[in-house]
Amino acid sequence: MALDYSKKVMDHFINPRNVGEIENPDGVGEAGNPKCGDIMKIYLKVNDDTKIIEDVKFKTFGCASAIASSSMATELIKGRSIEDAWNLTNSAVAEALDGLPPIKMHCSVLAEEAIHEALNDYRGKHGMELIPVEHHEE
């Protein structure tokens, strides 16, 4: 029962970008749970002076759209400031993938949440104020 995925989703699923871990990361965030069948973990390397995300990696357990969403989201925040990265929305991730099937939109939400978690982890470790996280109803 294959769902209809866009070519971009399939591309990022077959050849995901930024897979892996960062040793001694500056921020780590995780979202999802095994019960729902999706877990996403994001690792950040942030330049302390410029606050630019110099490197980002992910590890994801989940379906094709979860893997593609992680891959795309990491692409979209790499080289951006932590403020810009915070403003990345799940719909921007989905749009960049040329859309996700409606039932898979929660995968893009997961990417947004994992990035928020990772950014707050970084902020906490660097004496910055945490930004309140809105959790989506999924």
Add this chain to the structure above:
Amino acid sequence: MDHTATTPTSPEVLKAMMPYFGEMFGNPSSVYSFSRQSRTAIEKARGQVAHALNADPSEIFFTGSGTEADNWALKGTLEKAKLKGKNHLITTSIEHHAILHSAEFLEAYEGVDVTYLPVDSEGFVKVEDVAAAITDKTALVSVMFANNEVGTIEPIAEIGALCRERKIPFHTDAVQAAAHLNIDVKAMNIDMLSMSAHKMYGPKGVGALYMKKGTRTENFIHGGAQERKHRASTENIAGIVGFGEAMEILKSRLDEDKAINSARRDKLIAGILEKIPHAKLNGATGDKRLPNNINFSFIGVEGETLLLDLDSKGISASTGSACSSESLDPSHVLLALGLKHEMAHGSLRFTIGRLTTDEQIDYVLEVLPEIVARRRAMSPLWEDYLKSKGEL
């Protein structure tokens, strides 16, 4: 390798069906002699199906699908039993949705009490559990012959004997089993049995319900007098002819197919266990498993990703993961076997059949280990699992 979903109509079956789309179009209900050909064709098919089950032809009723046969057996029997004040149905937690959703309907609208029997970790229903669930209100016991997802073959003859002794009608959904196993409805004390043609190299859109003589069941489809006044609708003659033909061919080669499939099944199972660490076989082994079913969970990987990776290598399979379907819940069967959600999400099913070759089995064993390893390498769950086992 997804023969459980459906099978291709075999060329011999198609050939037998063809005339009934064209020159032999007579409505079997008409009186003129032209229609006799259609009637004769249906009765021949009825005989072919009956023979395969050791039933009498008068006990076979053609339906539009296996699902319809299941709906009929449950709703028709419970409806009739209501007149005698009986409103209890016993079934299992691993049935096909054709049974489960019919049971839920009866609970919601007909005041029926349903007992959903649990299964053990291999998917077996315990005969003692069936016995213990029977009350003086029990109108029907319905236990599937073999499970479509994990292939476990239930103790049907034992449950049949119990139900006969306790005088409770016994129905079995044999939609999968009938395509692979020898079934003798008399020896197994089966009162009702559902089947579907397209699982056995017959056409889609036709099934059958076997009903032992004297079974008290209300009609499900009301209208004309077809199927000896038990199932209205102008007959799907070509479909019925195809079903009969498919059943006869199946029966003639069943033992041979069973031996070939079982050998390939066991080769694939052994190969996966050998080449993929921490692979878990779901369901039973040996003779207690459908000869064509292979179902594994791979901790750390989600099923849909495996399906798509396999598809990119030209292999078709199936999964119990929610992510492959329109719902977000993983397979009710795998959860009933006691699998954790993440294991149910990580399941992969191969079902082999006449189109399967030894080369395909080798090919799966060649590509699957790499696919699983690659997806595991990007999974945080796999990392956690290895740490919990002290392997990382």
